[in-house]
Amino acid sequence: MTVRPENLYLDLIKKTLAFTLWPEPPIPLDTFNYSRPYLKRWLVSSISYILKRKGLQLVKQREFTTDEREEGRIWPGYAYTMIGLKRLDNLQSCIETVLRENVQGDLIETGVWRGGACILMRAVLAAYGIEDRKVYVADSFEGLPKPDPEKFPADKGDKHYIHKFLAVSQDEVEENFRKFGLLDDQVVFLKGWFKDTLPNAPIGTLAVLRLDGDMYSSTMDALKNLYPKLSKGGFCIIDDYGLKGCKQAVDDYRAENAIAAEMKIVDWTGRYWRKA
Ligand SMILES: C[S@@+](CC[C@H](N)C(=O)[O-])C[C@H]1O[C@@H](n2cnc3c(N)ncnc32)[C@H](O)[C@@H]1O
Numbered sequence: 001m002t003v004r005p006e007n008l009y010l011d012l013i014k015k016t017l018a019f020t021l022w023p024e025p026p027i028p029l030d031t032f033n034y035s036r037p038y039l040k041r042w043l044v045s046s047i048s049y050i051l052k053r054k055g056l057q058l059v060k061q062r063e064f065t066t067d068e069r070e071e072g073r074i075w076p077g078y079a080y081t082m083i084g085l086k087r088l089d090n091l092q093s094c095i096e097t098v099l100r101e102n103v104q105g106d107l108i109e110t111g112v113w114r115g116g117a118c119i120l121m122r123a124v125l126a127a128y129g130i131e132d133r134k135v136y137v138a139d140s141f142e143g144l145p146k147p148d149p150e151k152f153p154a155d156k157g158d159k160h161y162i163h164k165f166l167a168v169s170q171d172e173v174e175e176n177f178r179k180f181g182l183l184d185d186q187v188v189f190l191k192g193w194f195k196d197t198l199p200n201a202p203i204g205t206l207a208v209l210r211l212d213g214d215m216y217s218s219t220m221d222a223l224k225n226l227y228p229k230l231s232k233g234g235f236c237i238i239d240d241y242g243l244k245g246c247k248q249a250v251d252d253y254r255a256e257n258a259i260a261a262e263m264k265i266v267d268w269t270g271r272y273w274r275k276a
Contacts (some may be wrong), residue, residue, distance in 0.1 A: 006127040010123060013123045014085060016196065017088065022270070024077065030044055030049065037054060068213060081115075082127070090270060091117060095125075101233060107210075108135070109135075111218060112139045118137045122177065135188070137187060137190065160214050194222075195217075198225035204233075205231050206236060223249065237272040241263075242268055
């Protein structure tokens with residue numbers, strides 16, 4: 001069997017981005033401190049502070065199965081993406097298909113966290129020597145918005161916005177691209193809330209639209225502003241169909257726009273379809 005160099009490179013990139021080459025290391029105990037009750041939070045930050053001055057750190061062992069990690073069911077401590085290997089494979093395969101079939105347009109992910117899926121997008125373009133397509137990296141770079149239940153009732157009670165763990169700065173994401181040698185002018189950052197950045201984003205046509213904004217509002221803002229720009233034969237990938245709000249937004253948008261293309265299953269939460 002001949003193993004092609006681009007496949008070896010992309011395989012290594014995916015496993016590295018998902019951190020599956022190594023066991024999940026313990027995580028500093030103060031990482032999720034924001035979600036603890038006041039007294040516990042105070043105790044953890046005080047002990048962490050004292051230990052830090054002695055060059056020590058309080059950590060928590062995290063026991064996850066290989067399946068949980070590979071299927072992207074956890075919030076990983078060190079991976080650059082939380083979407084798992086099946087959804088990374090699906091992303092690669094969608095991009096390879098549009099390249100092979102010459103479906104016009106750029107690639108975008110809305111909701112990038114540490115940037116791993118977008119790094120894979122740029123890596124696929126690099127592996128095939130593609131210089132005339134861009135990767136758009138859209139995020140607030142400060143986590144998720146507070147729900148607006150008047151406008152989007154499906155988001156009522158959504159608590160994603162409290163998670164500082166999901167707020168990763170643009171500097172950090174740029175640095176992650178740089179570490180892979182993949183930060184260049186084919187990578188375009190769209191910083192801000194989707195409702196503000198996407199309506200006037202400098203995007204022409206898209207060949208791959210990947211949505212990973214978790215909430216109803218974030219999914220609907222991305223679909224309304226970007227789906228019309230997706231080429232025929234382009235791929236719409238949904239990361240969060242396993243989340244109630246996102247699923248509702250996708251179902252509503254497909255119904256309102258009479259989208260009949262079959263939605264295919266990637267894994268427990270990933271779905272995609274091809275624009276007809
Ligand atoms: C689950 S994470 C994305 C995971 C990422 N795709 C990966 O590969 O691991 C969700 C991201 O969406 C962003 N986000 C969600 N809703 C948003 C909105 N309305 N505007 C801007 N950013 C948003 C958050 O800041 C966060 O980075």
